[in-house]
Amino acid sequence: MxxxxxxxxxxxxxxxxxxxxxxxxxxxxxxxxxxxxxxxxxxxxxxxxxxxxxxxxxxxxxxxxxxxxxxxxxxxxxxxxxxxxxxxxxxxxxxxxxxxxxxxxxxxxxxxxxxxxxxxxxxxxxxxxxxxxxxxxxxxxxxxxxxxxxxxxxxxxxxxxxxxxxxxxxxxxxxxxxxxxxxxxxxxxxxxxxxxxxxxxxxxxxxxxxxxxxxxxxxxxxxxxxxxxxxxxxxxxxxxxxxxxxxxxxxxxxxxxxxxxxxxxxxxxxxxxxxxxTGPFQAASADGSAVEYPVSDDSPLAAFIFKTREDPYGKMSYIRMYGGVLESDTRVWDANIDSEVRIGALQLLRGKDQIPVKRLHAGDIGAVVKLGDAETNHTLCDRGSKLQLPPIVQPNPIASVAIHPVSQSDVAKLSQAMNRLVSEDPTLSWHSEKATRETILTGMGTTHLDIAIKKAQSKFGVNLTTTIPQVPYRETITKTASAEYTHKKQTGGAGQYARVFLRLESLDDDAEFEFDSEIFGGAISAPFV
Structure with missing residues (x-):
């Protein structure tokens, strides 16, 4: 072509x-x-x-x-x-x-x-x-x-x-x-x-x-x-x-x-x-200020990774050109991770078929394999003219399943497989629920999740079963409360005496448990606090 x-x-x-x-x-x-x-x-x-x-x-x-x-x-x-x-x-x-x-x-x-x-x-x-x-x-x-x-x-x-x-x-x-x-x-x-x-x-x-x-x-x-x-x-x-x-x-x-x-x-x-x-494209420069350039070969290099396809042998990044000309066998700068990446052979894609090309002009769409840590929504640019294009706006996931590795070998490969699935499809997400000790996979629907589970097996060799996620039962403090206690004990010899003052306060929903001591002057040794 x-x-x-x-x-x-x-x-x-x-x-x-x-x-x-x-x-x-x-x-x-x-x-x-x-x-x-x-x-x-x-x-x-x-x-x-x-x-x-x-x-x-x-x-x-x-x-x-x-x-x-x-x-x-x-x-x-x-x-x-x-x-x-x-x-x-x-x-x-x-x-x-x-x-x-x-x-x-x-x-x-x-x-x-x-x-x-x-x-x-x-x-x-x-x-x-x-x-x-x-x-x-x-x-x-x-x-x-x-x-x-x-x-x-x-x-x-x-x-x-x-x-x-x-x-x-x-x-x-x-x-x-x-x-x-x-x-x-x-x-x-x-x-x-x-x-x-x-x-x-x-x-x-x-x-x-x-x-x-x-x-x-x-x-x-x-x-x-x-x-x-x-x-x-x-x-x-x-x-x-x-x-x-x-x-x-x-x-x-x-x-x-x-x-x-x-x-x-x-x-x-x-x-x-x-x-x-269609007008100029907008991006953020190295200092965070908004800039815009025409979609042209004469503009600074701006190549946007809008999709990633994972397979057992690596990943392929789909690239849309906005500014400049991207050449095969060159080195460019990933503005999102502030690191250099190597461009190997550029490809045009027809389905899964790859057509090698020497360069991509502004406005064109192509692909490149093995871009290292570059991921979807990253911008490739020149090191001397760093640009970062806005990420694709995606909806929040709405359906979840608990996933369970079938064997011990699947446990070892689970984390990497989930990360690669999410890299390929940003509408997927996963996390470990501490309260129930389950691994939760979240997506846009039951069909979406079912196909993700099958991809984990066919692409990455991880066999999984699924169940309905457990709902962790939680209680929290909603208002401030105070209490005090006087401790007295006499069993012979030196007796024990202490006064304890306790105050409980609520935190933000995302905050973890916090314990603070308001004792001053070191009057009480740390092991007793």
Missing amino acids: KEYKTEEIRNIALVSHNGAGKTTFVERVLFNTGVTTRLGDVQNGTAVMDFEEEEVARHSSIAAAIAPIEWKNCKINLLDTPGYVDFIGEVNAALWVAEGAAVFVEAVAGVEVGTEVVWQAAADRNLPRMVVINKMDRDNVRANRAYNSVIENLKGNFVPLQLPIGEGPSFKGVVDLLSMEARLGDKDERGPIPDDMQDAAEEARLAVIEAAAEGDDELMEKYFEEDTLSDEEIVVGLKLAMAQGLCIPVLYSAPQAGIAVVPMLNAMTRLFPHPGE
Whole structure:
């Protein structure tokens, strides 16, 4: 794969509820562009993007994966994310480094709970979005019902860029409202708009032009004067309107059959911004002050580790470039641990496949193996220009299990395995509960925890069983109380006499037990206190 500069790159996160067809779309794109010679299938375990053992077994994505696609002199980094809400951490990581989000909606089910979750996550990042009503060739599909589900359950100004030609098994293609022509079949054959759709297409194109005009004042003036815009002006206006959150395009596809995939790639390339168009990136300098630089090769080096993948042989760090150019076989500075790290061979990732490259330009996404102590959320920079990018914001874990090693050898490996699991997935955490003497693993749900336990066995050779955590019963002091006691004892010889004064006070919730003596002058020897 050739080198691509910042303005030729598009980083797009594919997000949805589980089962909406994101991975199938990527597999179709890989096949259509000649990257793979056989169409990968999620259900039979041949998908390039679902390569983890649990993904193959469950026929579903559980981790974000990357597919760089060369299309129309651009490189599109597609970030395929899991649909289960348990793995929202993977979705957040992908959205953090993307400049746009394609939200897939399954054509029969419509908007689901997971759709609303990822929609809000993308909105929180102020990302340009498009909606893809997917699997249009399934039985019982009703295009109007699917579209109404979008506009009733999601917030935004939705503007169809396409009209579906047929629905369900009779889905043949789409009417492209930008070029005003039909795009038919898996070969993307161009043809005239069907006669019975002419009026609907004209009306829908008018809505597209109006949405584009709202994106720029000059385009709005021209639209008022001439009552129309050119195709290129429509694209420019839509791109600006999407960046401002003024409109959200709606597209249709059936990737399993290969229908309407090419128009979607064209829309992604033309409507989503390149990394340099989204404004400067913000970071903290060595003295803690806030600085900002454009996303450019000319800016100081800033490479952000947004994901880590662990395996028995080490770890692979996924890197998003913000400033400068990162070269293979160089040394850089980890600003978070204030230490030098060595960059070995840089890679582009396609699923688990690694494509060696000499350098990564600003805005691009790649990977490097064995970065020492560098972890997720760390920033790689030049020693003479230290920068620290803000960490990915993740939710707090909400479900817990107590884990128990099966054998003594598992006990010895437990701590390291847990640390590596947490390094790979920041939404996991673990700790030892002193009161119950249990080891507690916490995550985003039962499925999340179940897969983590299986990863500990398959990746790190640690066999674990789980139980419901015990709840430690605790009492605490809520107010100050005082007491005193007079001790007298006479058993022959010198008698014993003492007065004891005691005061109990509450501490902060996180504070440990404290014992203080207020005896002055050494009147009583330390062993008696």
